[in-house]
Amino acid sequence: MPAIGSSIEYGSPLTLTDTSNKIKKGTKGDATVPMPTLLAVVPVILDRARWRWCALKVRAILDGRIRFIISGGAPLSGDTQRFINICLGAPIGQGYGLTKTCAGGPFSEYDDPSVGRVGAPLPCSVVKLVDWPKGGYLTSDKPRLHGEIAIGGPNVTLGYFKNDEKTREVYNSDERRTRWFYTGDIGQFHPIDRKKDILKPQHGEYVS
Template sequence: AQLFFISNGLSVGFASIQTLTDKSTGLKKGIKGDLTTLRPTIMTAVPLILDRIQNAIESTINKSRFARIFFAIFFSQKKFWSYYGLDTPLINLIFCRKFKAALGGRVKIIACGGAPLSPETHQFIRNCFDLKLLQGYGLTETSASATIMSLDDTSVGFVGQPLDGIQIKLIDWEEGNYKVTDKPNPRGEIVIGGHNVTNGYYKNETLTKESYKEENGVKWFLTGDIGEMFPNGSLKIIDRKKDIIKLSTGEYISLAKIEAELKKCPFIANVCVYGDSSKEYVIAFIIPNASHLKSLADKLSKSGLSFKELCNDSEITAGVLQSIRQIAKHSKLHKVEIPNKIKLCSEEWLPENNLVTSALKLRRKNIQDFYQKDIHLMYGNEHKP
């Protein structure tokens, strides 16, 4: 993608999540962020970055009753007219311009991929910044290409239609109860075919045979992602086989689905849900939102504690867990999907410590290994590593 832009005469800049905006934690006071310096017109981002931008805006707005009312009025109007594909020049001038400055003032398109983007965040970013937010889908094994939304697509929750020359089909996954005969739309494991599919995994014949198939001269890759195909050809990612576990009660739960809902909690900057198949409940490891955690500390008369001390405080943890349960209930999660216990983590999850990938995806096994002692304590002495 970088070479495509460069070969067409466009400048390409690189940013870090620690220095992205003027208020990023990796910058000294008064130093401008990457977006303010580069002033891009097209931006790529993973959902976690957009989630953090939304959380930062909402934290600022919630400090003032007037700001909340002002925001609610203009945001609802922007959302209404944008749904019908209509421009809102007056709202853009009064409302959106204030937000656009945080991204450099010139961003027109954000391309998002690497993980599911919640419909709420999609709607929020698109309307606050008055831009096109396009979700795409693809994997390294398919040369990073499969689907992308069109510029005039005003829907949310979808990853668009297949790109030219790329074939997509769904196959039954009996264990997860996803079938191509499901109503109202077919559901199943996403299989991608075409010249974009790679030859296999380097020096891993076993995994290559499991994931790659060839039919009638077409090479296919079994993604492990579960999708739903809609009548207009748009694809929606609804689950992932590797993120589904079976609890001791016999119920299957999706870790990624739970995480997506829990991220709506203002106390959560990032979360990893863990489940032991020999137990009947799940637990969660949480990177807290520092500003919201501080607000909770002030309410509980614990403002003198450091961030690490707050994360280890039982009252603070109980307050966050209570908020999580309220969000889970509102999101209609089942009882077995709601974490029974949580741990607030004071350390950052970064590619440098191998707890997330360079695209900020969770490395579940690494997180499990890192917090093994905590897992043992949270599940009790019966836990089997």
């Protein structure tokens, strides 16, 4: 981003606005001075904007300049995502990634109106689900398959520093030399349709 003329500002939940707990009276909050257009936050900040600050007040603080919000670090509730999207007038993208994958993983599209999911994998990564019989999660589950989330690709780190045992436990490479990290998180894919259920009537439009 700096390469194309953008600046990066950092803020804290306790110093975000002019009236935040750790802001000295008479000074400006982290969000007031830079007036950001792209906001990357953890879900707790958006929850506070919804319940404590009122999203319309937050919009006034940010001068209505926000174009896109990135949420990550923890799941964002669908209710909060929809509420903030409407009040701030900006789409919210949810991402899923870890330090071990250089934050690369699934990320929702800019124009995706759905809530409660993180979208498709980024170009740098691939995602698969792995059976966990002990926990009762199988990729053969119906109607939606479940399993441990594994992320693979060139963005996956080499392992834990000087900890070969832990590295062997959660990292491996397949026959295509794709390096995989097993996250320990349980997830599910969200199929949207089946091609066998789709028909093409005389008017030419596919319907399901």
